[in-house]
Amino acid sequence: MLPLRDVIPSRTFPIVTVTLLALNTAALLFQEWLSPADRVGVAATFGLIPAAFKPWTPITALFVHRDPLQFASNMLMLWLLGETLEDRLGRGRQIVFYVACGMVAAAAQTWTYRGSFTPVVGASGAVAGILGGYCRMFARSRVLTLIPLPGAWQIRELPVLGLVAGWIVAQLVSDAIPLAAGIPAVEGSSPTSCMAAFLTGALLVRAFTRSERMRVEWWHDRSS
Numbered sequence: 001m002l003p004l005r006d007v008i009p010s011r012t013f014p015i016v017t018v019t020l021l022a023l024n025t026a027a028l029l030f031q032e033w034l035s036p037a038d039r040v041g042v043a044a045t046f047g048l049i050p051a052a053f054k055p056w057t058p059i060t061a062l063f064v065h066r067d068p069l070q071f072a073s074n075m076l077m078l079w080l081l082g083e084t085l086e087d088r089l090g091r092g093r094q095i096v097f098y099v100a101c102g103m104v105a106a107a108a109q110t111w112t113y114r115g116s117f118t119p120v121v122g123a124s125g126a127v128a129g130i131l132g133g134y135c136r137m138f139a140r141s142r143v144l145t146l147i148p149l150p151g152a153w154q155i156r157e158l159p160v161l162g163l164v165a166g167w168i169v170a171q172l173v174s175d176a177i178p179l180a181a182g183i184p185a186v187e188g189s190s191p192t193s194c195m196a197a198f199l200t201g202a203l204l205v206r207a208f209t210r211s212e213r214m215r216v217e218w219w220h221d222r223s224s
Contacts, residue, residue, distance in 0.1 A: 010084055016098075017094070020123075043119040046061060058107075066186045085133055089210065090210050097204065101126050101197045105194060108193040109192075113190065122189055125194060127167075137209070143163050171189075
């Protein structure tokens with residue numbers, strides 16, 4: 001299955017979402033050129049280390065991913081749902097919302113694993129906040145998905161909550177499988193930190209949404 005886009009119309013070009021995607025992609029390509037040892041060094045420099053906390057690492061860690069699976073699952077969700085949320089929040093508020101959710105995840109990670117010296121990287125916390133905000137506003141939304149069926153490919157609308165469940169599974173799989181890239185000394189965000197960011201996004205999204213964009217006529221009229 002290949003998710004293509006959600007069914008909520010956007011009225012603006014998602015420049016913040018596209019920029020975040022570009023920065024994360026550039027960072028991953030740079031990491032792929034490095035040796036395994038150098039990748040660990042990048043994670044140690046820019047990742048979040050709970051037992052040796054540095055105030056800038058909750059932000060820099062959002063742009064360093066441990067492996068392509070973690071990167072792909074996060075960026076797919078950011079692209080599918082982030083652009084819709086950006087349209088509702090506005091560009092400036094989208095940046096603040098994204099970073100705030102990432103920092104909540106970092107705080108939860110630091111508190112839960114405060115004795116750990118293992119670097120934690122990835123945008124999972126910030127993306128979890130995006131998912132929480134989206135699900136709070138559009139829990140009944142659907143995602144257009146390309147599905148291979150016998151003899152043909154068809155596009156079907158699947159519930160967005162199913163996509164969120166798939167993202168959770170991808171995060172767990174990414175944590176469980178051996179790292180083919182040879183960097184076992186790097187972790188992704190814990191389920192606790194992602195849950196904290198998800199709830200934060202769900203709680204704060206209404207306060208961040210621009211009042212003139214609270215109602216989406218096409219969506220609300222169709223859903224009523």
